[in-house]
Amino acid sequence: MRCVVRDFCKFSRQPCKGSQRKKVLLANTPAKLHIVLIAWSNGEITLPLAMRAYQKKSGKTKIDLAVELIEQAKRLGIKPKYLTFDSWYAAQKIFKALTLCEWKFVTQLKSNRKLNGIPLKEIQRNPYCMTQGEISGGIKVVVVRNGKKYFAGNGLESSKKELLLAYKGRWNIETIFRMLHHKLKALTNVK
Numbered sequence: 397m398r399c400v401v402r403d404f405c406k407f408s409r410q411p412c413k414g415s416q417r418k419k420v421l422l423a424n425t426p427a428k429l430h431i432v433l434i435a436w437s438n439g440e441i442t443l444p445l446a447m448r449a450y451q452k453k454s455g456k457t458k459i460d461l462a463v464e465l466i467e468q469a470k471r472l473g474i475k476p477k478y479l480t481f482d483s484w485y486a487a488q489k490i491f492k493a494l495t496l497c498e499w500k501f502v503t504q505l506k507s508n509r510k511l512n513g514i515p516l517k518e519i520q521r522n523p524y525c526m527t528q529g530e531i532s533g534g535i536k537v538v539v540v541r542n543g544k545k546y547f548a549g550n551g552l553e554s555s556k557k558e559l560l561l562a563y564k565g566r567w568n569i570e571t572i573f574r575m576l577h578h579k580l581k582a583l584t585n586v587k
């Protein structure tokens with residue numbers, strides 16, 4: 397699709413030039429483009445492995461797309477030390493997919509998430525503590541409270557410091573989103 401958009405006009409199928417090409421891309425790009433992305437990073441280099449565009453009418457949720465990306469990365473032979481994701485993706489489907497892959501994960505949790513059936517904010521009163529238990533789906537995790545934020549990982553032997561550092565590495569994917577946003581914005585600002 398990228399080659400077609402880059403090289404041909406939508407209606408005439410004739411080669412496009414400069415700004416005409418960008419207007420065609422703009423016409424074919426939704427006002428809000430939602431991308432679900434999986435990337436690999438060693439802390440210095442971050443490479444996108446695969447991505448999916450979310451379309452509400454497709455019937456697939458962003459969680460479904462994320463599970464597809466996890467499965468694709470597994471087929472590629474990727475073996476991450478940790479897979480990190482934000483609290484929006486802390487869903488039972490994701491946890492199950494990662495458990496099937498035998499991958500460790502670290503995610504942020506909202507304070508109303510339940511550990512052993514009790515909301516986190518009621519369990520951990522100390523702003524800097526660590527505990528173990530089960531979250532939805534019977535997934536065993538270690539939960540770290542760091543100030544007002546909660547983090548969970550399925551590496552039960554992991555230290556608090558290790559979990560927090562692993563989650564901090566999630567920032568690397570934000571650089572990819574920044575680059576995509578910059579490139580798409582440059583294309584859509586053409587009049």
